Amino acid sequence: MSRIYNFSAGPAILPEETIKEAQEKLYDYQGCGMSILEVSHRGKEYAAVHEELKANLKKVANISDEYALLFLGGGATTQFATVPMNLRGEGQSADYVHTGAWAGKAIKEAKVLGATNVVADTSKETPARMPDASAIQSTAGAAYLHITSNETIGGTQWRSYPRVEAPLVADMSSDIFCRPVDINSFGLIYAGAQKNLGPAGVTLVIIRKDLAERVSDKIPNIFRYKSHIAQDSLLNTPPCFSCYMLMLTTRWIMKEGGLAAIGKRNEEKAAKLYAAIDSTDFYRGTASPESRSIMNVTFRLPSEELEAKFIKDAAGQNMKGLKGHRDVGGIRASIYNAFPAAGVDALIAFMKEFEKANG
Amino acid sequence: MSRIYNFSAGPAILPEETIKEAQEKLYDYQGCGMSILEVSHRGKEYAAVHEELKANLKKVANISDEYALLFLGGGATTQFATVPMNLRGEGQSADYVHTGAWAGKAIKEAKVLGATNVVADTSKETPARMPDASAIQSTAGAAYLHITSNETIGGTQWRSYPRVEAPLVADMSSDIFCRPVDINSFGLIYAGAQKNLGPAGVTLVIIRKDLAERVSDKIPNIFRYKSHIAQDSLLNTPPCFSCYMLMLTTRWIMKEGGLAAIGKRNEEKAAKLYAAIDSTDFYRGTASPESRSIMNVTFRLPSEELEAKFIKDAAGQNMKGLKGHRDVGGIRASIYNAFPAAGVDALIAFMKEFEKANG
Numbered sequence: 001m002s003r004i005y006n007f008s009a010g011p012a013i014l015p016e017e018t019i020k021e022a023q024e025k026l027y028d029y030q031g032c033g034m035s036i037l038e039v040s041h042r043g044k045e046y047a048a049v050h051e052e053l054k055a056n057l058k059k060v061a062n063i064s065d066e067y068a069l070l071f072l073g074g075g076a077t078t079q080f081a082t083v084p085m086n087l088r089g090e091g092q093s094a095d096y097v098h099t100g101a102w103a104g105k106a107i108k109e110a111k112v113l114g115a116t117n118v119v120a121d122t123s124k125e126t127p128a129r130m131p132d133a134s135a136i137q138s139t140a141g142a143a144y145l146h147i148t149s150n151e152t153i154g155g156t157q158w159r160s161y162p163r164v165e166a167p168l169v170a171d172m173s174s175d176i177f178c179r180p181v182d183i184n185s186f187g188l189i190y191a192g193a194q195k196n197l198g199p200a201g202v203t204l205v206i207i208r209k210d211l212a213e214r215v216s217d218k219i220p221n222i223f224r225y226k227s228h229i230a231q232d233s234l235l236n237t238p239p240c241f242s243c244y245m246l247m248l249t250t251r252w253i254m255k256e257g258g259l260a261a262i263g264k265r266n267e268e269k270a271a272k273l274y275a276a277i278d279s280t281d282f283y284r285g286t287a288s289p290e291s292r293s294i295m296n297v298t299f300r301l302p303s304e305e306l307e308a309k310f311i312k313d314a315a316g317q318n319m320k321g322l323k324g325h326r327d328v329g330g331i332r333a334s335i336y337n338a339f340p341a342a343g344v345d346a347l348i349a350f351m352k353e354f355e356k357a358n359g
Numbered sequence: 360m361s362r363i364y365n366f367s368a369g370p371a372i373l374p375e376e377t378i379k380e381a382q383e384k385l386y387d388y389q390g391c392g393m394s395i396l397e398v399s400h401r402g403k404e405y406a407a408v409h410e411e412l413k414a415n416l417k418k419v420a421n422i423s424d425e426y427a428l429l430f431l432g433g434g435a436t437t438q439f440a441t442v443p444m445n446l447r448g449e450g451q452s453a454d455y456v457h458t459g460a461w462a463g464k465a466i467k468e469a470k471v472l473g474a475t476n477v478v479a480d481t482s483k484e485t486p487a488r489m490p491d492a493s494a495i496q497s498t499a500g501a502a503y504l505h506i507t508s509n510e511t512i513g514g515t516q517w518r519s520y521p522r523v524e525a526p527l528v529a530d531m532s533s534d535i536f537c538r539p540v541d542i543n544s545f546g547l548i549y550a551g552a553q554k555n556l557g558p559a560g561v562t563l564v565i566i567r568k569d570l571a572e573r574v575s576d577k578i579p580n581i582f583r584y585k586s587h588i589a590q591d592s593l594l595n596t597p598p599c600f601s602c603y604m605l606m607l608t609t610r611w612i613m614k615e616g617g618l619a620a621i622g623k624r625n626e627e628k629a630a631k632l633y634a635a636i637d638s639t640d641f642y643r644g645t646a647s648p649e650s651r652s653i654m655n656v657t658f659r660l661p662s663e664e665l666e667a668k669f670i671k672d673a674a675g676q677n678m679k680g681l682k683g684h685r686d687v688g689g690i691r692a693s694i695y696n697a698f699p700a701a702g703v704d705a706l707i708a709f710m711k712e713f714e715k716a717n718g
Contacts, residue, residue: 003387011397011596026381038365038370041559081579112576112579201600220440220444221468237434241558
């Protein structure tokens with residue numbers, strides 16, 4: 001068999017060399033006589049993974065010692081709850097920007113726990129778009145302002161971020177490290193690994209340490225960022241293998257030239273694909289051009305029947321995962337960091353063929 | 360190199376054949392052109408894993424449809440918080456049995472959130488022991504009674520379980536499926552995978568469905584068992600690879616003859632090792648004989664110096680992970696389901712040699 005082009009929205013394609021390395025070492029990790037799946041999280045083999053993971057992330061994203069790195073289980077969805085639990089004090093409110101399905105889930109969870117202001121809302125607009133970042137302001141006294149940096153379903157992405165009084169919190173699950181990021185303009189960033197970082201099972205949290213001090217002692221210890229920071233993210237057994245794969249991904253990012261090189265490649269891949277969409281009336285992008293995501297490229301065909309045929313025929317040419325989210329339909333090509341430029345070229349060639357045959 | 364005998368308390372030894380199978384298929388899962396690390400949790404490859412995992416667990420432990428199976432991130436430590444969040448109503452209390460370090464952590468977290476009765480406490484006793492199960496009673500009106508089925512640090516284990524009015528909740532992280540278990544006598548069982556089930560990253564929750572209905576809508580959705588049950592444990596992206604390994608472990612359990620056969624082997628391994636300890640005054644078991652764990656065998660030597668030498672010399676003979684927990688010192692041999700009888704024999708032979716040379 002040959003490796004397919006995996007356009008899945010997540011879990012998603014990983015750098016091929018990280019899978020090969022993990023496979024090669026899976027039975028006997030560095031001659032220790034155990035699998036990486038079997039080593040103690042307090043032992044020297046895992047300690048080396050943990051230390052390299054932190055060091056590589058700091059280097060890759062230029063993260064200062066003002067910030068702590070946490071590797072938590074439970075997915076980004078768990079952070080929808082733990083962010084307000086940690087950062088929003090009793091009687092305090094928090095600001096959210098509503099931009100689509102994922103922002104909506106974060107808002108819904110925040111509302112369970114306390115006062116939640118939606119300070120901007122583009123979630124119902126067609127074409128889908130992100131708000132104008134420069135127009136966003138935080139509410140007086142808000143504990144933080146939360147954004148979703150990329151909406152995987154709507155295919156939208158912020159090009160620049162709001163600069164507001166309140167600490168900025170971002171769910172970057174679907175576009176973290178897709179290009180250079182100024183960590184210092186954020187109070188907290190979280191990201192489920194399963195798009196740009198590694199396999200499912202670990203969520204990266206980058207938090208400005210002073211914000212972790214806000215937490216009330218009425219919050220369970222396991223949900224306090226402060227407690228995880230105090231234990232260097234080894235408060236309890238971490239999702240070790242997912243962290244190991246995340247570490248291998250950081251090595252790959254560095255080898256590829258860092259976030260600047262990754263970002264340039266991502267911009268090129270996306271630009272090519274959007275140009276192909278725009279070159280004909282047969283395909284129609286669903287996101288407003290200024291908000292188009294370079295991670296999730298969403299488009300429609302003239303009919304749902306043609307879309308179903310497109311997905312089926314593409315699968316026959318080893319391009320899989322192109323079906324849009326069940327809530328919106330259409331086509332979605334997720335082209336994360338590890339997705340090769342050759343796969344975008346293959347999709348574009350297929351789109352031309354398909355239009356010729358069916359247009 | 361040869362595979363070592365891994366006596367780690369967790370993450371711990373896994374069935375060798377599960378690692379080999381995972382390794383073989385890691386690059387291209389069943390010819391799908393993707394790694395199991397890369398497939399969508401909504402796609403057909405992962406759906407088959409998920410369905411087989413549930414079916415195998417039901418078969419292995421004879422679990423009826425009254426119970427739901429959940430595969431959650433965050434470790435058993437997260438369950439210390441979510442059990443009271445879900446099962447203990449406002450103004451209600453919950454009962455806990457305090458038997459050592461792990462029960463103590465569960466109690467501490469339960470106290471953050473509400474009224475917590477410690478109905479029996481052997482945590483400070485020497486030698487370490489579990490309470491008499493038949494003497495345990497639940498408090499009138501208690502939401503549930505919580506026990507820790509095995510204390511990995513103290514090396515103690517319940518031989519039979521309390522039968523009480525309140526639903527019985529058990530943290531079985533370190534001895535789940537070490538022998539047959541009557542699921543019907545429990546309201547809820549939870550277990551971090553990294554001892555008897557698979558690698559770190561997933562926690563198995565077996566919950567009687569009616570108990571999940573108790574949850575208040577003031578609890579964040581992601582922490583509600585009810586919400587996870589409604590989505591068949593696919594409420595958010597699960598820790599897919601850990602679940603896949605757990606599924607392979609269930610296959611291995613069935614191939615080995617099920618829990619009855621596993622339990623018989625575990626009893627034999629432990630009996631041999633305790634007999635070796637008891638055959639001389641050089642070694643001294645730390646747990647009271649009636650409470651001895653068949654998973655974590657804890658013992659001391661005449662001095663800490665000799666213990667350090669024992670650990671070092673054993674490591675030289677490819678027996679690793681024998682150091683007792685840092686809080687108590689001594690020796691701990693964790694001999695979980697996947698630990699081979701030959702490894703126990705090797706340890707016993709080494710113990711004899713070591714005593715001869717140093718006794």
